Amino acid sequence: MKRLKSIGAFWYDFVIGDDWRVAVVVVAALALTALLVHAAGVNAWWLVPVCAFAALGWSLRRATARP
Amino acid sequence: MTALPLILTVFVACAVEAIEALTIVLAAGLTREWRSTFQGMAAALLVLAAIVAVLGPTITLLPLTALRLVVGALLAIFGLQWLRKAILRATGYKALHDEASAYLREVAAAKAAAASSRRGINDWYAFTLSFKGVLLEGLEVVFIVITFGGNQRNMGAAVIGAAAAVLVVTVTGIAVRAPLARVPENAMKFAVGIMLTSFGIFWGAEGAGVSWPGHDAALLVLVPVVALVSLGYTILLRQRPRSAVATAVPPSSEEVASS
Numbered sequence: 001m002k003r004l005k006s007i008g009a010f011w012y013d014f015v016i017g018d019d020w021r022v023a024v025v026v027v028a029a030l031a032l033t034a035l036l037v038h039a040a041g042v043n044a045w046w047l048v049p050v051c052a053f054a055a056l057g058w059s060l061r062r063a064t065a066r067p
Numbered sequence: 068m069t070a071l072p073l074i075l076t077v078f079v080a081c082a083v084e085a086i087e088a089l090t091i092v093l094a095a096g097l098t099r100e101w102r103s104t105f106q107g108m109a110a111a112l113l114v115l116a117a118i119v120a121v122l123g124p125t126i127t128l129l130p131l132t133a134l135r136l137v138v139g140a141l142l143a144i145f146g147l148q149w150l151r152k153a154i155l156r157a158t159g160y161k162a163l164h165d166e167a168s169a170y171l172r173e174v175a176a177a178k179a180a181a182a183s184s185r186r187g188i189n190d191w192y193a194f195t196l197s198f199k200g201v202l203l204e205g206l207e208v209v210f211i212v213i214t215f216g217g218n219q220r221n222m223g224a225a226v227i228g229a230a231a232a233v234l235v236v237t238v239t240g241i242a243v244r245a246p247l248a249r250v251p252e253n254a255m256k257f258a259v260g261i262m263l264t265s266f267g268i269f270w271g272a273e274g275a276g277v278s279w280p281g282h283d284a285a286l287l288v289l290v291p292v293v294a295l296v297s298l299g300y301t302i303l304l305r306q307r308p309r310s311a312v313a314t315a316v317p318p319s320s321e322e323v324a325s326s
Contacts, residue, residue, distance in 0.1 A: 014206065015141065017148035026143045026267075030136065030275045037276035045277040048143070048268050049289065053296045056147050056154075060300055063151070064160050064307070 019062070025055035070224040073215055076266070077228030080211045080259040083252060084204040085236035087169075091200030093240060094173030099193035106188060107197030115205040119212060119226070126217035132274050138214045139271025145210070146263025150297050153257040158304040208233075211263075218270055261297060265290045 016023045029051035036044040096104040126134065155161035177196065185191040208229050216225030269279065269286055279285035 014210075015144065017144070017151075019148070019151065022147050022151070023144045026140055026147070026271070030140055030271050033272055033277060034136075034275040043277055045272055045279050045285075048272040048275070048277075049292070052143060052147060052264065052268055053293075056150060056296070057300060059147075059151050060154060060304065063155060064158075064304060 019059045021062075022055045022059050025051055025058075070221060073219050073221060073224045074228035074231075076259075076262045077211055077215055077225045078232045079255055080263070081208045081229040081232035082236055083255050083259060084207045085233045086252060088201045088204035089236055089240040090170045091173055091204075092197050094170055094177055095193045095196040095200075098174050098177040099196075100190040103188050103190035103193040104197040107194040107199075108201050110194075111198045111201035111205060114202060115209055118206075118209050122209075122213050123216065123222045126213055127220060127222065129217075131220075132276075134274070135218060135270040136274025138218050139267050139269070139274050141210075141267070142214055142263050143267030143271050146260050146265070146267050149256055149260030150264055151260075153253055153260050154297060154301050154304065156253045157257065157301050160304065215266070218266075257297070261290065261294045265293045268293070 026048075029048045033044050033047045036042040036047065092104060092108055095107070152161065173196070177192065188194045212222070212225040212229045216222035219225070265286065269289055273279065281288075
């Protein structure tokens with residue numbers, strides 16, 4: 001069990017890294033893009049880059065915020 | 068995309084990881100014992116080669132749309148984390164990854180550890196230190212090779228880029244017999260973060276169903292835009308007044324291993 005936990009922790013750190021919010025924003029942006037393309041017929045190519053830049057800025061702001 | 072940008076991107080990304088692995092291998096070899104160090108390195112390389120041999124052909128069997136969506140998401144997340152770290156280091160909010168001090172920390176730990184032989188290995192500490200270092204840094208190389216090679220349906224070019232990087236770093240390391248501290252590692256990580264993020268955004272959005280204006284040529288705009296936004300954040304953070312708490316602190320050994 002302990003070994004499984006440490007393997008899980010390693011992969012979490014490897015893929016997700018220091019800020020899980022970035023991963024959540026990227027996944028949500030891709031899901032919303034797929035929804036817009038397939039359900040609404042909107043070619044929302046701009047959505048993922050905008051969300052990625054916002055996620056990076058948000059994460060940097062949190063990392064450098066004063067206590 | 069032609070093979071050259073693929074090879075160059077994989078080369079730079081893998082060179083960064085190879086430099087970090089070299090620091091650990093040199094610390095183990097020069098302070099402990101070269102034979103056990105090489106055995107650890109060879110064992111790790113075998114594991115990494117097996118992962119590429121199994122996952123490489125498997126990943127190319129997946130439908131391209133699904134592959135691009137999953138790999139694009141992973142690359143974008145991975146790339147944004149690299150960029151985040153590189154920006155924090157460039158602005159002094161996180162200590163720069165310093166190969167010379169990382170090397171000294173590893174040497175001190177290697178000197179303090181007791182010698183013991185196990186399973187036919189003369190120096191178990193040197194073996195495990197070298198094995199872990201090469202395997203952990205190598206996993207990132209494998210991830211980049213598989214994602215880039217699989218997405219471009221050109222695993223051979225990705226492997227060439229990675230192998231060339233490992234070869235160049237190894238030969239340079241053997242020649243100077245010291246950690247490659249003069250390499251502008253943070254600048255390289257910054258550049259790799261930009262590439263990983265750009266390709267991740269491009270492939271992820273394509274996998275989600277969008278059609279990029281200009282098709283593949285959109286990457287020629289996307290890469291500079293990601294670079295400009297990242298530089299913009301760097302400039303903004305540099306201009307911010309700093310608190311005492313936010314000053315850079317030396318990284319822990321865990322941070323060194325995971326950076």
